[in-house]
Amino acid sequence: xxxxxxxxxxxxxxxxxxxxxxxxxxxxxxxxxxxxxxxxxxxxxxxxxxxxxxxxxxxxxxxxxxxxxxxxxxxxxxxxxxxxxxxxxxxxxxxxxxxxxxxxxxxxxxxxxxxxxxxxxxxxxxxxxxxxxxxxxxxxxxxxxxxxxxxxxxxxxxxxxxxxxxxxxxxxxxxxxxxxxxxxxxxxxxxxxxxxxxxxxxxxxxxxxxxxxxxxxxxxxxxxxxxxxxxxxxxxxxxxxxxxxxxxxxxxxxxxxxxxxxxxxxxxxxxxxxxxxxxxxxxxxxxxxxxxxxxxxxxxxxxxxxxxxxxxxxxxxxxxxxxxxxxxxxxxxx
Amino acid sequence: xxxxxxxxxxxxxxxxxxxxxxxxxxxxxxxxxxxxxxxxxxxxxxxxxxxxxxxxxxxxxxxxxxxxxxxxxxxxxxxxxxxxxxxxxxxxxxxxxxxxxxxxxxxxxxxxxxxxxxxxxxxxxxxxxxxxxxxxxxxxxxxxxxxxxxxxxxxxxxxxxxxxxxxxxxxxxxxxxxxxxxxxxxxxxxxxxxxxxxxxxxxxxxxxxxxxxxxxxxxxxxxxxxxxxxxxxxxxxxxxxxxxxxxxxxxxxxxxxxxxxxxxxxxxxxxxxxxxxxxxxxxxxxxxxxxxxxxxxxxxxxxxxxxxxxxxxxxxxxxxxxxxxxxxxxxxxx
DNA sequence: CTGTTAGCGCGTTCAG
DNA sequence: CTGAACGCGCTAACAG
Numbered sequence: 001x002x003x004x005x006x007x008x009x010x011x012x013x014x015x016x017x018x019x020x021x022x023x024x025x026x027x028x029x030x031x032x033x034x035x036x037x038x039x040x041x042x043x044x045x046x047x048x049x050x051x052x053x054x055x056x057x058x059x060x061x062x063x064x065x066x067x068x069x070x071x072x073x074x075x076x077x078x079x080x081x082x083x084x085x086x087x088x089x090x091x092x093x094x095x096x097x098x099x100x101x102x103x104x105x106x107x108x109x110x111x112x113x114x115x116x117x118x119x120x121x122x123x124x125x126x127x128x129x130x131x132x133x134x135x136x137x138x139x140x141x142x143x144x145x146x147x148x149x150x151x152x153x154x155x156x157x158x159x160x161x162x163x164x165x166x167x168x169x170x171x172x173x174x175x176x177x178x179x180x181x182x183x184x185x186x187x188x189x190x191x192x193x194x195x196x197x198x199x200x201x202x203x204x205x206x207x208x209x210x211x212x213x214x215x216x217x218x219x220x221x222x223x224x225x226x227x228x229x230x231x232x233x234x235x236x237x238x239x240x241x242x243x244x245x246x247x248x249x250x251x252x253x254x255x256x257x258x259x260x261x262x263x264x265x266x267x268x269x270x271x272x273x274x275x276x277x278x279x280x281x282x283x284x285x286x287x288x289x290x291x292x293x294x295x296x297x298x299x300x301x302x303x304x305x306x307x308x309x310x311x312x313x314x315x316x317x318x319x320x321x322x323x324x325x326x327x328x329x330x331x332x333x334x
Numbered sequence: 335x336x337x338x339x340x341x342x343x344x345x346x347x348x349x350x351x352x353x354x355x356x357x358x359x360x361x362x363x364x365x366x367x368x369x370x371x372x373x374x375x376x377x378x379x380x381x382x383x384x385x386x387x388x389x390x391x392x393x394x395x396x397x398x399x400x401x402x403x404x405x406x407x408x409x410x411x412x413x414x415x416x417x418x419x420x421x422x423x424x425x426x427x428x429x430x431x432x433x434x435x436x437x438x439x440x441x442x443x444x445x446x447x448x449x450x451x452x453x454x455x456x457x458x459x460x461x462x463x464x465x466x467x468x469x470x471x472x473x474x475x476x477x478x479x480x481x482x483x484x485x486x487x488x489x490x491x492x493x494x495x496x497x498x499x500x501x502x503x504x505x506x507x508x509x510x511x512x513x514x515x516x517x518x519x520x521x522x523x524x525x526x527x528x529x530x531x532x533x534x535x536x537x538x539x540x541x542x543x544x545x546x547x548x549x550x551x552x553x554x555x556x557x558x559x560x561x562x563x564x565x566x567x568x569x570x571x572x573x574x575x576x577x578x579x580x581x582x583x584x585x586x587x588x589x590x591x592x593x594x595x596x597x598x599x600x601x602x603x604x605x606x607x608x609x610x611x612x613x614x615x616x617x618x619x620x621x622x623x624x625x626x627x628x629x630x631x632x633x634x635x636x637x638x639x640x641x642x643x644x645x646x647x648x649x650x651x652x653x654x655x656x657x658x659x660x661x662x663x664x665x666x667x668x
Numbered sequence: 669c670t671g672t673t674a675g676c677g678c679g680t681t682c683a684g
Numbered sequence: 685c686t687g688a689a690c691g692c693g694c695t696a697a698c699a700g
Binding site: 001046048049050051053054057059061063069070075079082083086091092093094095096098108109112113114252278279282283 | 335380382383384385387388391393395397403404409412413416417420425426427428429430432442446447448586612613616617
Binding site: 047055 | 676677678679680
C-alpha cells in the first residue's frame, strides 16, 4: 500500500502538497497538481481512512442508528439511506438497537472523537444532554420519525394519521372501533403509536362516539402479539366491527386472527393499518401511507448537505399522509 | 474526551499498561489492573477507534458487500448478519453494489490498509487476483451464496434446487413447464439463476420431457419484467401449465400476470418460486426454501470465529433445501 | 510484570 | 504557491 509519502517522493513534492491536492484545499499550481495526480494514479494510492480520521477527528462514514432493523418500516428507510448515499463514497454503518442499553451506547459513540461525518437517527429521541453533546462535537444528525427542533428531521403527523384512519372507519359507518397499538411509555421512548392512538380518541370524540377502554389495547410490537389481542377483541360479547392497528405489522396479526376465527374481512370486520409497508399492497391491506423509502432518501440528502455545509442549519420536512383504501375495509354489516 | 494518556496519569501507570488492560494482552498485576479500570471508569474513557486502527491496520468493523440491498433475499441475510454481530461491539458497514464498477471498488477497500476486521461477501465472486489479495492482507471474508474453496462460505446447491422445483411440478403431472430466470452471464457474475436453470433442464431430461426453448426465458431480475415474460408465455398457442421462476420475486410477477390474464392459480397454472422470502408465506406461494436469515447468522458466527482465530481455516456450510408446498401449485387441468 | 520509545499515515499550523 | 515539523491516540517492540 502506497502512502502519502511515496506519492510525495514520486511527484517530487512535499506531503503537504499531496494533502492539498487530495483534499482540494489551498492553492496548488496546475502543473504541480498534475504531477501529483499522476503519481497518485501510478501508485494506485488511496488515502487511509484511519490515518485521516485521527487528525480530523471524524470517521469517513455515516452512521445509522436504528431500533429493530428487522421491522419492515426500518428496512425501507435504511434502504433509502443507503441508496441516497450511494452517490457519494461514504460507507454506511448500521448501529442496531435491540435493547434500551444499546441506545445510549451508540449515542455516545456518535458524540465521541470517533464520530462519523454524518448520522441518521431513526425513531429515537435522545435526551437533552445527548442533543447538547451533538452540538458540542459539531455533529449534525438527521432525525427520522422524531421532530427535534434543534436538528434536521423528517417526520409525519402521527396524531393526524390516527384521525385519518379512524375517520375512514367512521365514514364507512362503523361505531364499534377498536385500537391496537404498541406499549406506550416503553423503554425506547417511541411515541408514534401513542400519537396515533391519540388521533383515534380525538376522531371518536369529534364524531360523538365513546372511546371504550375495552376496545383499546396495547402490547409489544409484532404480529403474533397483535393476533392474540385481536383474538381477545373478537371474542368479546360485542366485538368491534373495525380495528385500527397502529402499524401494518400489527394489522397483519389482526388479519390472521380474523382468519382463524373465521371472521370475514371486510364484511364482518374492517381492518386498517399504518405505514404501508411493502407487503401490505399484496395483502390488500387498507392503510395510512407515509413515504418510508423516501424518508431515507431525504435523510441521505440532508446528511450530505450538512457535511458540505457544517453550519448545520436545521431543516424540517413533514411528509404527507394518505389513506390507501384497499380491500380490508368496508361498511359494517349490522 | 479522555485519552489513554489521561487514564495512565490518573492511574499512575504508563500508557502501555493501560493498553494492556484494554486489550487484555500481556500480564498485568491484579491490583494495577483494578486501578486502571477504575481510572477508565472515572474518566468515562473509550479508546478511539481511529487511533486504534492506525497501528493495527484494520478498522474495527465488519463490512458487508451486498449487491442490491433492496432485494428481499439480501435484506433477510443482512438482518441475520447484523443480529449475529450484535453480541459483539463491532459495527456493521454496508457496502452496496448497484453497478458493476462498485464491486471492484469495494473489493479494493476490503483489501486495503483500512480493511475491516471481518467481511461478508454476498452473491459475488471475486477474481483470483482479488482472492489472493485477501490472503495477503490476512482478511478472512465469509462468502454467502458462492462456493469459494479458499474461504469460509455458506451456500446451497442451486442446481439441485432447480431439480427439486421442477420435479415437484413433474410429480404433479405437468408436462409443459416453463422457466423464468435472471439474465445469465450478467455483469455481476451471479450464478444461482443459471444453476437453477440447469437443474430444470436436468429434471426434464430425466423425466423424458423435452426442454423447449420457447418455454425458457430470462431477463433482468424483478417482478415487473417477470410479469411481462409470463404474459408472453401465457399468450403462447400452447401455454405452459406450470412455471418455475428462479426467485420468489419473479414468481410474484408471474402471479400478477396470471391475475391480469384471468388465469386461475393453481387450477389453470401452477407457479413455484425459489428463496422463500418473507412475503411468500402470505401469498401462499409454493417455493424452494433455503434459510436466508440463518445464512446471515451463520456468516456472523464465522466472521467472529475468524477474528478470534486468524488462522482463517476455511469452513464450508451447505444449507438444506426444502420444497414448501403452498397454494400456487397443483395438478394440471388437462 | 511494567515503562520508554518509536512509529502508524495524514492534516495542519507556521514559515518561507 | 510550497515545505518542515509537530501532533492526533494508540500499539508494539524493546528494555528493565
